[in-house]
Amino acid sequence: MCRRWLFVGLLALLGLAWAQNRGGTLTIAIQTEPAAWDPTQVAGADISRVVYDNVLQGLVKRNAKGEIVPALAERWTVSNSGLTYTFNLRRGVKFHDGSDFTAADVVAKFNRARNPDTKASGHLRPDLYKDISAVTAPNPYTVVFTLRQPNNDFLFTLSRPESLITPSGAKLEDLRAKPIGTGPFRFAAWERGVAVRLERNPNYYIPNLPYLDGVNFRFLGDGDAQLAGLRAGDLDVIAYSLLPENAQVLSRDNRFKVFSGSGTAEAVAGFNHSRPPFNDVRVRRAITLATNKDELIQGAMLGYGTKIGSMRSPGEACYVDLSNFNPYNPEEARKLLAEAGFTAQNPLKFTYTLAAEFPYERRIGEAMVAQLNKLGPMLQVNIQVVDFNTWIQRVFTNADYAMTIIGHVEANDIGNWANPKYYWRYNNPRFQQLFTAYLRAPNMQKACENLAAAQRLLAEDAAAVFTMSLPALGAYRANLQNWPGSSLSPGIAVAEVWWQK
Amino acid sequence: MFAYILRRLAFAAVTLWLATLLVFGALLLIPGNPAQAILGIDATPADVAALEHRLGLDKPPLERYLNWLGGVLRGDLGQSIRYETSISGLIAARLGITLPIVIAALLLATLIAVPLGILAARRAGSWADLAVSAGSLLGVVLPSFWVGLMFIYVFIVWLKLPLPSSFPIGGWREPAKAMAALVLPVLTVGLASASLLVRLVRGSVLEVLHQDYVRTARSKGLSERVVLYKHALRNAALPVVTVLGLEFASLLIATVVVETVFGIPGLGSLSLLAISARDYPLVQGVVLTMASFIVLLNLIVDLLYALLDPRVSYA
DSSP states (O other), X not given: OHHHHHHHHHHHHHHHHHHHHOOOEEEEXXXXXXXXXXXXXXXXXXXXXXXXXXXXXXXXXXXXXXXXXXXXXXXXXXXXXXOEEEEEEOSSOBOTTSOBOOHHHHHHHHHHHTOSOHXXXXXXXXXXXXXXXXXXXXXXXXXXXXXXXXXXXXXXXXTSGGGOBOOTTSOHHHHHHSOOOSSSEEEEEEETTTEEEEEEOTTOXXXXXXXXXXXXXXXXXXXXXXXXXXXXXXXXXXOSOOOHHHHHHHHTOTTEEEEEEOOSOEEEEEEOTTSTTTTSHHHHHHHHHTOOHHHHHHHTTTTOSEEOSSSOOTTSTTOOXXXXXXXXXXXXHHHHHHHTTOXXXXXXXXXXXXXXXXXXXXXXXXXXXXXXXTTOTTEEEEEEEXXXXXXXXXXXITOOOSEEEEEEOSTTOGGGGGOTTSTTXXXXXXXHHHHHHHHHOSSHHHHHHXXXXXXXXXXXXXXXXXXXXXXXXXXXXXXXXXXXXXXXXXXXXXXXXXXXX | OHHHHHHHHHHHHHHHHHHHHXXXXXHHHSOOOHHHHHHOTTOOHHHHHHHHHHHTTTSOHHHHHHHHHHHHHTTOOOBOTTTOSBHHHHHHHHHHHHHHHHHHHHHHHHHHHHHHHHHHXXXXXXXXXXHHHHHHHHHHHSOHHHHHHHHIIIIIIISOOSOOSSOOTTGGGSXXXXXXXXXXXXXXXXXXXXXXXXXXXXXXXXXXXXXXXXXHHHHTTOOHHHIIIIIIHHHHHHHHHHHHHHXXXXXXXXXXXXXXXXXXXXXXXXXXXXXXXXXXXXXXXXXXXXXXXXXXXXXXXXXXXXXXXXXXXXX
């Protein structure tokens, strides 16, 4: 009797707490506006920031800590051979258009994804799914993937934005402007040039979620305009890319909370390995040794950012700390340049290409050039600033550059170094072997050993100057609760965020 | 007069056509590719080629240009590559924000500059004249993005006036909020424009006041008021009207900066986006729209000039 009353009382309290947590809208500033909202058809980090786990969901997802956890699949099993993955799907899930989510949608999605004819499928990355030999649905709530060979990145691949699932009946053209998923929020409207509006999905399968009635993602590229918007009350959150000096201003104001979460974005000062001077490891090492990363973090980023030494951020699995592998040593750098044949009479001259739109990378690059030019007459570096579209064409597509810097936002993207056609044109068979060994290893321990060796090889080779893991620097109103903070998930998932009233 | 207007219209059409040609040529020269910009850096070359084909970008430039021009002549600006929607719709929505800013700013500038300019001219050399000159110099040299940011800090952050710092989501659906959002941009652009204009009004009035006919009017014993308003100002207005027309054009372009600072989805920010996305038809559409306004205004200024000054002949 007593216990029952206690139970009812608890329920009432819970109900009260629940009511207090609910309601309100949230306006979040993000930097750029994508061209479309379907991550299977268009690439771009800002698409995922908005739709990942807010609107669209996959079988599994990466949470704020970067862990792979269930989403539309309740659980899964992997066969001992590592070749069969069986997923048990959540029941009673509906897409935002009212249709039921079943195994047929999953099968259709992955058959489309692995179709090598991207023109027909409209799916960007068949290369990610090439190890799948079959996807079948023994019943409406079970999906079985059969792989050609073991792949330790397979679950990670299923957690990628490209693996998000939309209704098999939906027209691809329509999904570009209005994605349809199973997430806690429905895509309400896209005001081009202004914002995207999401509204609460009343039929979400997790009871009581989401807490908010709606979320706006506002496109505001200018850092100062973001700051002004937050202080004026038009914005509630600057999700990332808060400028370090603005972070200092906001951290002195108790109406706001500044956060600097760990991210997966490495600021990589890349060399073009396909031609002189950077096909010479002595030159690459010289530039690496002449870069003072601690000073870059303190000076250009006011202390926000984490020193790294290879293509991996500290929050990621199998991370090895190589941040002091090539420590700052200008004397050694001069010696190496002299060995490579550069003198004051015959200096090493090259152009460092920066993309104008990226505030962090641009200031790190400019500070780096100041450091490099301190080496003296044997080294002369020029800066060239181009707009991002030019950068994509010249640097990324045509590899027509000497040195550049860009933030590689994606998690687990060390595999790009195994692709000799990637814009660094890094072609090292030893690295490619190590990366394949990582993918095919029979267990995670062996896999990590190989990935550790791969990270070390990039550092030894001075394959690039891995300057820092960029901070996920942002700020929000102090009465906002449960903000995810870190950037280890591709999405800014706000289902569990609520306003303290 | 009719033949004069006709000749002016033909001239305007040729100017616009040259503008489209220039823009099209410039876009061919700058590096970058809309398909790659849309797909992002993870796309393969095959994906980029497929999208180029879908967008018709694999056709030769001349064919693309002629297709576009043919559409324009039929009143169709085409589809935006980036937004996949009608360009005229996009531009119309943006003009609905930028035009009010420009017109209000120009009104504000005139309201400030004309009385202040006359005052400074009449009391040339006095402290009032000095103050106006110094103030206008400040307005000219301070960059508008900085002034805009300062306005946000002073009016919104410090004084806590209930003004939004950017255009509201939902736009004109909440007219009061949208108007409030335009107050500071109008002030920013209007003050900059007033600074230029006040110097012109002062100089123009001062020059007229030294003319023989003004001395004659004064010597006839007319009151200072009649001399100023009946004789001097009409003539002083000529260069001012011309500059107002030109100011409209330069304000249309100045909004690019101010719209960025205040997060306003107007024509200025649309043109920036169109260029950075290499959205060729959209760039052409925006340029054509801006050029049309400039040409139209020049036409109006010329006609007004003829009305104000009987010495200008239409021949």
